[in-house]
Amino acid sequence: xxxxxxxxxxxxxxxxxxxxxxxxxxxxxxxxxxxxxxxxxxxxxxxxxxxxxxxxxxxxxxxxxxxxxxxxxxxxxxxxxxxxxxxxxxxxxxxxxxxxxxxxxxxxxxxxxxxxxxxxxxxxxxxxxxxxxxxxxxxxxxxxxxxxxxxxxxxxxxxxxxxxxxxxxxxxxxxxxxxxxxxxxxxxxxxxxxxxxxxxxxxxxxxxxxxxxxxxxxxxxxxxxxxxxxxxxxxxxxxxxxxxxxxxxxxxxxxxxxxxxxxxxxxxxxxxxxxxxxxxxxxxxxxxxxxxxxxxxxxxxxxxxxxxxxxxxxxxxxxx
Numbered sequence: 260x261x262x263x264x265x266x267x268x269x270x271x272x273x274x275x276x277x278x279x280x281x282x283x284x285x286x287x288x289x290x291x292x293x294x295x296x297x298x299x300x301x302x303x304x305x306x307x308x309x310x311x312x313x314x315x316x317x318x319x320x321x322x323x324x325x326x327x328x329x330x331x332x333x334x335x336x337x338x339x340x341x342x343x344x345x346x347x348x349x350x351x352x353x354x355x356x357x358x359x360x361x362x363x364x365x366x367x368x369x370x371x372x373x374x375x376x377x378x379x380x381x382x383x384x385x386x387x388x389x390x391x392x393x394x395x396x397x398x399x400x401x402x403x404x405x406x407x408x409x410x411x412x413x414x415x416x417x418x419x420x421x422x423x424x425x426x427x428x429x430x431x432x433x434x435x436x437x438x439x440x441x442x443x444x445x446x447x448x449x450x451x452x453x454x455x456x457x458x459x460x461x462x463x464x465x466x467x468x469x470x471x472x473x474x475x476x477x478x479x480x481x482x483x484x485x486x487x488x489x490x491x492x493x494x495x496x497x498x499x500x501x502x503x504x505x506x507x508x509x510x511x512x513x514x515x516x517x518x519x520x521x522x523x524x525x526x527x528x529x530x531x532x533x534x535x536x537x538x539x540x541x542x543x544x545x546x547x548x549x550x551x552x553x554x555x556x557x558x559x560x561x562x563x564x565x566x567x568x569x570x571x572x573x574x575x576x577x578x579x
Contacts, residue, residue, distance in 0.1 A: 260286055260290065261318060262287075262318070262321060263285045263286070263299060263316040263317065264283065264284060264316070264319055265317075266315060266316065266317045267281060268280050268281050269312065277299060277301075277307060277310060277311050283301055284303070284324050284327055285299040285300065286324070288308060295313050296310045296313065297313055297316070298311075299316075302324065302328060
């Protein structure tokens with residue numbers, strides 16, 4: 260059993276939580292903290308029990324807790340103690356009425372009756388016995404006069420596991436929902452109270468995200484294959500571009516050589532024409548003499564009349 264004292268005031272926001280004030284002595288009912296929360300009850304009032312954040316608490320030893328209880332004078336008598344350990348104490352200090360519980364002070368005894376030191380020691384021993392009990396039970400009076408105990412049950416879920424969701428669900432009417440909240444729909448109270456439903460919801464979300472990841476992976480693989488094909492085509496285009504560039508360069512060289520060759524032939528034709536021009540001018544008669552120009556006979560190879568040079572239709576051989 261562990262004792263705690265609140266370092267700060269804590270106000271409960273849910274039914275399973277416990278509001279505590281700074282300076283109160285608390286004792287754990289389970290002794291195990293889960294997700295930063297621990298179930299405690301007030302040492303002077305076992306009816307006040309619930310979950311409290313561990314960040315608000317400071318742990319005490321049993322001796323320190325007893326000294327603090329003795330100093331503050333917060334003890335319970337047998338008629339009002341909710342636990343069996345406190346019920347074993349016959350009387351309690353009347354200073355309980357200082358906190359506003361006048362019925363407890365009146366039931367303790369006549370006004371002015373001194374409290375016994377042995378009773379205080381017995382009350383402290385009862386507190387120690389209650390701390391050693393494994394699972395404290397709240398005592399209540401049955402209709403037939405006997406005592407019946409009700410076991411304290413732990414909450415089905417952590418107090419603030421879905422605190423943000425519960426707040427969102429409570430304020431859904433006054434604040435507009437985000438697109439993500441509209442897509443998921445309103446928060447069901449059933450998910451907050453039923454752990455199995457919450458687990459099912461998480462499993463469905465996990466399946467959805469797995470399917471989404473598979474779709475994204477397939478889309479990425481398709482995109483990568485498309486990029487690889489495009490890169491292959493680009494490489495082929497680069498190769499064709501290189502080949503075409505080389506062929507165009509060769510064609511330009513061929514055209515340049517042909518142009519130079521034709522320019523050289525034109526120069527040769529011009530030189531040949533310039534050489535035969537004086538011979539043609541000697542054979543012609545000026546038109547001012549009034550006579551018709553007569554062609555001079557030219558003997559052939561065998562001494563016969565030959566043909567005129569102007570009538571020669573044989574192709575001329577150009578000198579190289």
